[in-house]
Amino acid sequence: MGEILAWLGDYWWLVFPVGGAAFGVIGTVTGLFERQAEQEHRRKLETIEAKARAKAIAAGSDVSPEAIERSDSAGRTQRLERLMETHDEVTRRWLDYELDVAKLIAFPTMSDGREELTAAFLRAKKVADGLRPASAEERIDAETLAEYRDAVHDFEVAFDIAEQNARRVRDTGFTDAERRRLERAQQLLRTAVDTSATAAERQVAYKRVREELDGLIALSDGAIEVLEKKVAPEIEG
Structure with a gap:
């Protein structure tokens, strides 16, 4: 965000000729940075939770490998449940457009795969869907969980950006x-x-x-x- 403000400080004179379009782009980019910051915050919380569980086990009487594995497995299940809930929520928001003809008429770029931001969202959805486990109880390693987590976060961010763009441009791309x-x-x-x-x-x-x-x-x-x-x-x- 600081880089954007520094750039605007050097090129303030561009604000006037670019007009409303520039503010639309800045708003989209700002939203992206905010979403990325939120993702980073979530990852830090997950790390803190994992460390807290490990510390609790170490302080207890049972520090066997089996106990640690049970704790890690329970933690992964909880994180996986949250990720799958987010995945389902973004999918539901997408279906609100995909299955509602009135919304598609009002915001046509949400169904247009030729639109760059919509295409990026659809690609992110395909990746997240492909990495989604069958259930939250499925045993997966930390690397697979991290890969799915990143895919879901990318899916959510890409949808937010595509939706913001669709609501901004509406039907301006038509004659x-x-x-x-x-x-x-x-x-x-x-x-x-x-x-x-x-x-x-x-x-x-x-x-x-x-x-x-x-x-x-x-x-x-x-x-x-x-x-x-x-x-x-x-x-x-």
């Missing part, structure tokens, strides 16, 4: 004509899920939503399934 299509899709979506509308009105609205979004936003199979259940039972047949 005026494309933005009008997104607006129509949002309006039609309200009719498609409106229980007070007739079956015919909801069916027509649903089909037109899909037409308006075609070529603009790639809807996942899960998002389509969730939407059809909201419009159901009219279009299930």
